[in-house]
Every structure is written in structure tokens, then in C-alpha cells.
Amino acid sequence: MHSRLLAWFPRLTLLLFLGPVAAGLLATLLPAFGILPVLGFVEPSLAPWRALLAAPGLGTALALSLASGLGSTLLALLAAVLIAAAFHGRPALRRIAGLLPPLVAVPHVASAVGFAFLIAPTGLLMRGVALATGQDRPFDLPLVQDPWGIALLVGLALREAPFLLFTVLAALGELHADRQLAAARTLGLGPVEAWLRIVLPQLYGRIRLPVFAVLAFGLSVVDMAAVLGPTTPPTLAVLLFQWFADPDPAMRLQASAGAVLLLGVTIAVLVAWRLGETCLAVGLRPGLVGSPRPLRERCLLLGGVLARWLVLGAGLLGLAALLLFSVSLRWRFPDLVPESLTLQHWQHGLGTLAGPAATSLAVGAGSALLALVLALGCLENERRRPAAPARVLWLAYLPLVVPQIAFLFGFQMVLLALRLDGTITALLWAHLVFVFPYVLLMLRGPYLRLDPRFERAARTLGRGRLASWLKIRLPLLLRPLAAALAVGFGVSIAQYLPTVFAGAGRWPTLTTETLALAVSGDRRLVGVAAVLLSVAPLLAVAAALGLPAWMERRRRRPARLLQAPDPQAASGANRASRSSSLKLRPAVPPPSTPS
Amino acid sequence: MPFLSRRRLCRLAVLAPLVLAAGPLEAGAFEAVREKARGQTVYLNAWGGSPQINDYVAWAGRQTSERFGVELVHVKLTDTGEAVSRVLAEKAAGRLDGGSVDLVWINGENFAAMKEQELLFGPFAGRLPNAALVDTEGKPTTLVDFTLPTDGYESPWGMAQFVFFHDTARLAEPPRSIAGLLAWAEENPGRFAYPAPPDFTGTSFLKHVLRATVADPARLRSPVTPEAFDAMSGGLWDYLDALRPHLWRSGTTYPANKEALHQLLDDGAVDLSMAYNPAEGSSLIEAGRLPDTVRSFILEGGTIGNTHFLAIPFNAAHKEGAMVVADFLLSPEAQARKQDPAVWGDPTVLAVDRLAPADRARFEALELGVATLPPEALVPSLPEPDPSWVRLLEARWIERYAR
Numbered sequence: 001m002h003s004r005l006l007a008w009f010p011r012l013t014l015l016l017f018l019g020p021v022a023a024g025l026l027a028t029l030l031p032a033f034g035i036l037p038v039l040g041f042v043e044p045s046l047a048p049w050r051a052l053l054a055a056p057g058l059g060t061a062l063a064l065s066l067a068s069g070l071g072s073t074l075l076a077l078l079a080a081v082l083i084a085a086a087f088h089g090r091p092a093l094r095r096i097a098g099l100l101p102p103l104v105a106v107p108h109v110a111s112a113v114g115f116a117f118l119i120a121p122t123g124l125l126m127r128g129v130a131l132a133t134g135q136d137r138p139f140d141l142p143l144v145q146d147p148w149g150i151a152l153l154v155g156l157a158l159r160e161a162p163f164l165l166f167t168v169l170a171a172l173g174e175l176h177a178d179r180q181l182a183a184a185r186t187l188g189l190g191p192v193e194a195w196l197r198i199v200l201p202q203l204y205g206r207i208r209l210p211v212f213a214v215l216a217f218g219l220s221v222v223d224m225a226a227v228l229g230p231t232t233p234p235t236l237a238v239l240l241f242q243w244f245a246d247p248d249p250a251m252r253l254q255a256s257a258g259a260v261l262l263l264g265v266t267i268a269v270l271v272a273w274r275l276g277e278t279c280l281a282v283g284l285r286p287g288l289v290g291s292p293r294p295l296r297e298r299c300l301l302l303g304g305v306l307a308r309w310l311v312l313g314a315g316l317l318g319l320a321a322l323l324l325f326s327v328s329l330r331w332r333f334p335d336l337v338p339e340s341l342t343l344q345h346w347q348h349g350l351g352t353l354a355g356p357a358a359t360s361l362a363v364g365a366g367s368a369l370l371a372l373v374l375a376l377g378c379l380e381n382e383r384r385r386p387a388a389p390a391r392v393l394w395l396a397y398l399p400l401v402v403p404q405i406a407f408l409f410g411f412q413m414v415l416l417a418l419r420l421d422g423t424i425t426a427l428l429w430a431h432l433v434f435v436f437p438y439v440l441l442m443l444r445g446p447y448l449r450l451d452p453r454f455e456r457a458a459r460t461l462g463r464g465r466l467a468s469w470l471k472i473r474l475p476l477l478l479r480p481l482a483a484a485l486a487v488g489f490g491v492s493i494a495q496y497l498p499t500v501f502a503g504a505g506r507w508p509t510l511t512t513e514t515l516a517l518a519v520s521g522d523r524r525l526v527g528v529a530a531v532l533l534s535v536a537p538l539l540a541v542a543a544a545l546g547l548p549a550w551m552e553r554r555r556r557r558p559a560r561l562l563q564a565p566d567p568q569a570a571s572g573a574n575r576a577s578r579s580s581s582l583k584l585r586p587a588v589p590p591p592s593t594p595s
Numbered sequence: 596m597p598f599l600s601r602r603r604l605c606r607l608a609v610l611a612p613l614v615l616a617a618g619p620l621e622a623g624a625f626e627a628v629r630e631k632a633r634g635q636t637v638y639l640n641a642w643g644g645s646p647q648i649n650d651y652v653a654w655a656g657r658q659t660s661e662r663f664g665v666e667l668v669h670v671k672l673t674d675t676g677e678a679v680s681r682v683l684a685e686k687a688a689g690r691l692d693g694g695s696v697d698l699v700w701i702n703g704e705n706f707a708a709m710k711e712q713e714l715l716f717g718p719f720a721g722r723l724p725n726a727a728l729v730d731t732e733g734k735p736t737t738l739v740d741f742t743l744p745t746d747g748y749e750s751p752w753g754m755a756q757f758v759f760f761h762d763t764a765r766l767a768e769p770p771r772s773i774a775g776l777l778a779w780a781e782e783n784p785g786r787f788a789y790p791a792p793p794d795f796t797g798t799s800f801l802k803h804v805l806r807a808t809v810a811d812p813a814r815l816r817s818p819v820t821p822e823a824f825d826a827m828s829g830g831l832w833d834y835l836d837a838l839r840p841h842l843w844r845s846g847t848t849y850p851a852n853k854e855a856l857h858q859l860l861d862d863g864a865v866d867l868s869m870a871y872n873p874a875e876g877s878s879l880i881e882a883g884r885l886p887d888t889v890r891s892f893i894l895e896g897g898t899i900g901n902t903h904f905l906a907i908p909f910n911a912a913h914k915e916g917a918m919v920v921a922d923f924l925l926s927p928e929a930q931a932r933k934q935d936p937a938v939w940g941d942p943t944v945l946a947v948d949r950l951a952p953a954d955r956a957r958f959e960a961l962e963l964g965v966a967t968l969p970p971e972a973l974v975p976s977l978p979e980p981d982p983s984w985v986r987l988l989e990a991r992w993i994e995r996y997a998r
Binding site for chain 1: 638640643644645646649650653668670671672673674676677679680681683684685687688689690693695705708709785791843844847848849851852854855858861862863864883884886993994995996997998
């Protein structure tokens with residue numbers, strides 16, 4: 001591949017993927033200060049801010065967002081770290097890790113609905129309680145959509161904990177923790193505490209960006225908040241979403257000001273979090289050597305075990321509840337199982353959801369492929385002209401730490417001006433913005449780490465640069481490529497706001513349909529939609545794991561190409577490729593699926 | 596188009612007032628619209644929260660596709676305001692044609708907002724052949740939306756009257772007045788809820804409270820200023836303040852819409868539900884979403900009734916297709932199917948007694964449904980308040996209870 005051509009990839013990528021963020025932010029910032037010429041607002045003014053500050057419920061909404069966003073991130077991080085610490089080096093950790101991919105792949109809306117089915121006053125748990133106490137009416141308890149946002153906080157935490165655990169385990173693979181842990185234990189620390197004191201500080205730097213993404217997501221999530229969060233008022237992001245949809249033109253200015261406020265709050269929270277990290281690190285440093293504290297050790301261990309059962313149990317039970325509701329005919333409170341089972345909702349659902357499902361699949365596959373091509377171009381360019389890795393990562397994470405609602409409205413105005421809104425192109429583009437970072441992050445480590453000597457060997461054998469890239473490098477990267485595609489697909493499937501804003505509502509997807517049904521109440525159809533929504537990314541993950549193995553069995557490896565002239569080099573390459581494939585782990589751990 | 600000969604022009608000039616006066620054009624003129632409509636895809640922006648309604652729209656789409664070559668796509672909204680806002684954004688961005696909304700399901704304050712801001716195409720309602728069958732005399736709300744004359748900018752789609760539902764197996768005798776409701780709620784705390792405004796059903800419930808608490812209900816028919824509203828609505832807030840602690844979850848959370856409220860009734864979490872459709876209870880029993888012991892009732896002194904409509908935005912990309920769809924939805928066949936409680940249960944806007952015998956038979960064959968009151972029990976049907984009242988009602992409610 002030509003170097004000069006390659007140099008265009010980062011530029012094209014920046015334009016395609018940061019362009020919407022930048023243009024969208026600008027197109028949100030201007031109306032926030034009274035400038036929206038198309039609606040006749042041309043004088044800069046602070047009126048939108050005055051309207052915002054006077055808006056009923058603003059303070060409560062902001063407090064709700066802060067509490068649920070910060071609280072859920074703290075809780076999720078705590079759970080992930082405790083599980084990793086408590087089960088380090090134990091066989092159970094492998095089993096836990098095996099259960100993570102489905103929990104991480106399930107879109108946020110689906111897990112929110114599953115969680116609601118579990119804990120609502122009419123949910124599975126309370127049915128059990130009612131049956132035990134002989135109550136035939138649901139308790140009038142605010143278990144979901146409570147005015148304090150606790151259900152949202154817990155639901156978010158349970159959803160993000162598997163993702164953070166996933167990133168912790170991936171980052172762990174890059175540390176040589178075992179020897180240090182053994183050393184720490186000779187100093188008298190228990191294994192869990194040793195992990196927390198020795199491994200965590202080294203590990204944290206590697207998972208900081210994913211933690212920031214989780215934090216920013218929690219502050220600005222709309223779809224989960226619509227299912228689990230309070231309504232009067234809702235969280236700030238949901239309130240802004242309602243304002244943007246208001247027929248009164250002045251409300252757009254107020255909503256834009258609110259979006260800027262949310263952006264500011266997000267930045268402030270991230271900065272505060274970073275400061276908190278530093279303080280904590282300073283505070284924890286001394287006292288490394290100490291007498292063994294068996295009680296504390298036991299508490300930490302217990303915490304890890306508890307977190308494991310809560311996180312995995314709630315996730316898997318939620319999925320089971322979705323499935324059960326989707327096949328129930330009538331299921332009145334407080335029956336623990338439905339009166340009778342039926343496939344009629346599936347029949348009905350498959351009919352009405354076929355269109356949205358097709359859109360989900362097409363946009364998911366399309367945006368993941370596009371992102372893959374862009375990412376490969378950028379990475380090949382980076383390999384030849386190394387850039388500061390920190391810069392690359394921060395740019396990639398930018399769309400994940402900017403609240404979606406802060407730039408999607410602006411992006412919609414840009415699409416309108418380009419006459420692209422409501423087209424499939426716009427939808428693909430909007431999804432690409434969120435899919436690309438994950439694909440890049442999944443691929444970057446394996447791509448840059450792959451031994452360049454394989455290609456060099458092929459080129460000395462007379463193959464062109466492009467040919468050796470296609471025939472050697474890509475096949476060797478088959479697993480990470482497939483994994484990146486699957487994750488990109490999953491991220492796209494879960495997108496809610498980008499689909500609504502860019503698609504002008506014309507492209508219903510499984511996610512938008514699930515949310516519409518979830519807010520409207522027929523639990524059985526919600527069950528069908530949410531199960532379908534969960535199955536799609538699960539299949540993609542399964543394919544990403546299974547397909548490369550199948551293809552590798554069919555194909556006798558690139559070694560054949562090297563075989564004839566130099567058998568020694570070939571066997572060397574084989575050995576090297578095997579050992580390199582063992583190391584194939586993403587440098588920065590793979591992602592969750594923000595919607 | 597070639598040119599208009601002088602004679603043709605004269606004829607048009609003579610015919611035009613007649614056409615406007617008489618309403619529907621003869622079938623021949625609409626043929627040209629049908630011709631242009633063929634091959635168009637119409638984006639119908641309509642509330643998408645009810646599976647039954649969604650299925651009906653899907654059926655209508657199959658029919659228009661087969662018969663007229665017009666594809667119908669249901670853009671499912673959670674609030675009609677979204678469509679209004681979208682058209683507004685398009686006008687703002689200078690998109691005066693090729694807009695993304697072709698047809699919108701609308702009435703009341705959303706229609707008022709669109710008409711006020713000149714976001715509507717028309718008048719077109721009178722040009723639809725089936726408009727001649729509408730019962731404008733017996734159902735005057737087909738011409739006056741809330742207090743606003745439709746002026747042909749929207750085509751009637753269905754009739755509605757507000758009703759309440761109760762499960763006779765749990766609550767035999769429901770309260771039948773706004774005052775009685777408060778007394779009942781005080782005795783049965785946590786057993787009543789209404790959807791949070793600006794949800795359509797929630798707002799409609801509040802209109803009844805407003806009617807019952809203002810000194811002069813007739814005043815609701817004329818526009819109101821914020822100051823006048825605040826001066827006259829004291830009784831409303833006294834009532835709601837008194838009711839709130841006795842609501843489901845003590846009024847800290849409200850159901851999102853009527854579908855969520857129906858689910859609460861089915862779960863036995865509340866004892867009453869409500870809808871702006873007298874046949875909704877029957878239709879939900881049919882769908883297995885409410886127990887068959889549910890019945891409907893209205894308040895002593897009646898409940899508010901209105902008509903819901905279809906309108907075409909000024910910049911719709913497929914106006915002809917939109918008119919063909921609106922006309923089909925007015926046809927006796929589509930209207931009778933819509934009124935079937937097994938399908939949707941939404942009452943017709945047509946004058947059934949003026950239909951051809953075969954068409955009349957379609958309506959006469961329909962069952963009323965176990966939970967539907969007969970027409971003679973649905974009286975009196977009260978008029979809607981002026982949209983200015985509704986806007987303030989929603990805004991003030993949010994200020995008081997959603998902060």
C-alpha cells in the first residue's frame with residue numbers, strides 16, 4: 001500500500017469521526033447563547049441560560065444525573081475490582097470470565113428492561129415475596145423509577161460492572177502480577193489486600209479511559225434512565241431530550257444551554273474524579289508493610305464473592321426474566337409462573353420487528369465494516385509513522401466522554417443542512433462515530449504488536465507490500481479482526497440517541513422499538529424485543545469466537561507461502577506466529593456498548 | 596403541464612368556489628392525485644405506543660400498497676410534539692420541500708401549534724372523495740378541533756370520548772365524579788394514578804378536574820392568558836394537592852402513559868385506568884392485556900369527547916401519497932375495521948346511516964365488546980377546552996409536581 005495514500009486515512013477518519021462531534025458541539029453551543037438564525041434568533045443573549053435556570057425541576061434533574069452517574073461508576077468499579085482481587089489466580093475467575101462476554105454484549109436497554117422485570121413491585125422477586133406473605137396486590141413501593149434514582153444507579157452499576165471487570169482482566173494480562181503478589185504476601189499481606197495494594201495501582205492507569213467512558217455515559221444516559229429512572233422530573237439527559245422534542249422553538253435554545261451545562265458538568269466530574277484518584281493514591285501509599293489483618297482480608301473476600309453473585313446473578317436472571325415474559329400468555333400478579341405459555345408474541349413480534357431487526361443488522365454490519373477499514377488504514381499508517389499513543393487514545397475516546405446529547409442535536413442540524421437527515425447514510429455515519437473508537441481500541445494492540453518480520457520475510461520472497469499485507473498480516477490478525485467486528489456490531493446495535501437524531505425516526509431499530517415498548521407497557525412484547533436485541537450481538541460474539549477457528553482449520557496458514565525456499569524460516573514463523581497469537585490481547589481493553 | 600386554455604381557466608374560476616363549498620371533488624379529479632401518488636412512500640408520524648394501533652397502521656399500509664402503489668411507513672412517536680418539532684426544525688433549516696414527515700396523527704394543541712406557525716399543507720381535507728361521508732352534523736368536532744376550526748388543514752380519522760376502567764373483580768362500585776374520586780382515593784390510598792402530563796391521557800384527565808373546579812366551565816371555550824389562568828385555577832391545584840398524597844406511590848412517580856396505567860390495572864397495583872377511547876377496555880381484554888372482568892364508565896355529567904385527525908406538513912415530500920392514505924383511512928372499509936374492538940375499537944367519524952347498504956352492514960356487524968358502553972350511555976359528550984388552557988395546564992402541572 002502506498003504510504004502517501006495511507007497518510008490520508010487518519011485525516012479522513014478524523015473528518016468522518018471527529019467532524020460530527022466538533023460540528024455538533026458548535027451547533028449546540030451557538031443556540032445556547034441565543035444564536036439560531038434559522039429560527040430567527042440572531043442576537044447573542046443569555047436568555048437561554050436564564051430560561052434554563054428557571055426551568056422547573058432543573059436542580060433535581062441535575063442532582064439525579066450526578067448521583068446516578070457517579071454512584072453507579074463507583075459501585076461498578078468497586079464490584080469489578082473486588083471480584084478480580086478476590087478470585088485472582090483461582091479457577092473460578094476463568095468461569096466468571098467466560099460469563100462476561102454475553103453480559104457485556106447485551107445492549108443497555110435490554111439489561112435495563114431485564115433488571116426492571118426482576119425488581120419491580122410486580123417483578124419476579126416481589127412475586128416471590130407476595131406469594132410467601134399471601135399478598136395478592138403488588139406492594140406500593142418505589143422499586144423502579146424511584147424519585148431518588150436508586151434503581152437507575154444500581155441498574156447502571158450492574159450493567160457496567162461486567163464491562164469494567166472485562167477491562168480489568170484484559171489489562172491484567174499485560175502485567176506480571178504473580179511474582180509481585182508472591183513478594184507482597186511474604187510481607188504478611190493477605191492475597192486480596194495484596195492485590196489491591198500491589199496490582200491495582202499499576203493496573204488503574206490502563207483502565208482509566210474505560211472508567212471515564214463509563215462515568216460520562218452514566219451522566220448522560222437516556223435509554224436506561226427512561227426505563228429505570230424517575231419521571232417527575234427525570235435525569236438531566238432525559239429532560240434535555242424532552243426539551244429538544246418540544247414544539248416551542250425557544251425550548252431549543254433552552255435545551256442547548258442545558259446540553260452545554262451537562263457537558264460542563266461531565267468535564268468537571270471527570271476532573272474531580274482524576275483529582276480523587278491522586279488523593280487516594282497518595283493516601284494509600286504508606287503502610288504497605290503491616291501486620292496481617294485477617295478480619296479485613298475476610299471482609300474483602302466476602303465483598304468479592306457477594307459482588308460476583310450480584311453482578312452475574314442479576315445479569316443472567318434478568319435475561320431469563322425477559323425470555324419468560326416473552327412467552328407468557330397471561331401472567332397476573334402474584335403468580336410466580338405464567339398461567340400458560342405461548343409463542344404468539346414471538347410470531348407477532350417477529351412480524352413487526354423484522355424491519356427494525358433488518359435495519360439494526362445492516363447498520364451494525366455496515367458501520368462495523370467501515371470502522372474496520374478506517375481503523376486498519378490508520379493503524380498501518382501509525383505503524384509506519386509512530387505517533388504519541390496517548391494522543392491517539394484520547395482522540396479515540398473523545399466521542400465516548402462527550403455526552404451524546406451535547407452534540408447530537410447539533411449534528412442533526414448539520415445533517416439537515418446537508419440534506420442527509422433521515423437517510424441511511426446519516427444513520428451509518430452517526431453510528432460510525434461511536435463504533436470506530438471501539439474497533440480501533442480493540443485492534444490497536446494486536447496490530448502494532450504483531451512481529452513485522454513475517455511481512456518482511458514475505459517481501460523478500462518477492463511479494464508486494466499490499467500482497468504481503470493482505471496475505472500475511474491480515475490472516476495472522478484474524479482473531480482480533482473478528483473480535484473487533486463483533487464488538488463494533490454490538491456497539492452499533494445498542495445505539496439509541498444517534499439512531500433517533502440522525503435517522504429522523506424513520507429507521508426504527510431493535511433498540512428504539514424496545515425502548516418504545518418498554519415505556520408503553522406490554523411486558524410480553526417488550527420481552528420479545530429485548531430478547532431479540534440481546535441475541536443479535538450475542539450471535540456476533542459467538543461468530544467472532546467460532547469463525548476464525550473454523551477458517552484456520554480449513555486453511556493451512558500463511559506458512560505455505562514461505563515454505564518452499566526456506567524451510568527453516570517457515571518453521572520459525574510458525575513458532576513465532578503461535579506465540580504471538582497467544583499474546584493477542586487488546587492494549588486498551590475492549591469496550592462496553594454505550595447507547 | 597401544457598398550458599391552460601382560456602376556456603379551461605374560466606371553467607376553473609367558476610368551479611373553484613363551488614369546489615370549496617361542496618367539499619369533495621368528483622372522483623375524476625382525485626384520480627390525478629392517485630396517479631402522482633403511485634410509487635410514493637408515505638411517512639406517517641403517529642404515536643406508536645399501542646401494539647393494536649401499530650398493527651392497524653401496518654394493515655392499512657398493506658392495503659394502500661396493494662391498491663394504490665403507496666407504501667406506508669409508520670414512524671412511531673412517543674409524543675406528537677416530536678413530529679411538530681421536526682417539521683419546525685426543517686422549516687428552520689430552510690427545507691421548504693422534501694420534508695421528512697408526510698402525514699401526522701394530530702389534534703388539539705399540536706394542531707393549534709402547527710396551524711399557528713404555518714407548518715401545514717392545505718386545505719386538503721375537502722379534496723378527499725371519502726370526506727363526503729363524514730358526519731359533520733352529528734359529530735361537529737370533525738370540523739372544530741378543540742376550539743379551532745380545522746379549515747380543511749386536517750382530515751378527521753376517529754372519534755374519541757374519555758372513559759374510565761375498573762376491574763369489577765376487585766372494585767365493584769367505582770367513584771363517578773371528580774369530587775367522589777378524591778374522597779375514594781383518601782379512603783383507598785395508593786390505588787389511583789394518572790399518567791404524567793404532557794402525556795395525552797394524563798392531560799385529558801386533568802381537563803376533567805379543571806372543568807369540575809373552575810367557577811364557569813363555559814369560560815374554558817375561549818382563550819386564556821397566563822394571569823387569568825392562574826387566577827381561575829386555584830381550585831384545580833387545591834384538588835390536586837389534596838389528591839397527590841393518596842396517589843399510587845404517593846405521587847412521587849407517575850405512569851408514563853395509558854398503556855403503563857393499563858398494565859398497573861392488570862397487575863392489580865391500581866383500581867382504575869382511563870383512556871380517550873370508549874372501546875379500549877374491550878380491545879385490551881381481547882388482546883389478553885386486561886382481565887375480562889374489566890368494565891368502563893364515565894363521570895356523572897359526562898366526559899370530554901373529541902376527534903383526532905391526520906394532517907400534512909407544508910413541506911411533505913409525498914403530499915399526493917399522504918392524501919391517498921388519508922382518503923383510504925376515511926373509507927368505510929378502513930373505518931369499520933378500525934372500530935372493531937378486536938382490531939383497535941376506535942369509533943368512526945362517518946355518518947353510518949348515510950352509507951351504502953353494504954358499507955352500513957360492515958358497521959352493523961361489529962360487536963360492541965364486553966367492556967364498551969353503548970353510545971346512548973356515553974352522554975353527554977363535553978367539549979374540549981381552548982388549546983391555550985391546555986398548554987398552561989401542562990406547563991403549570993410540570994412546575995408544581997415535576998421539580
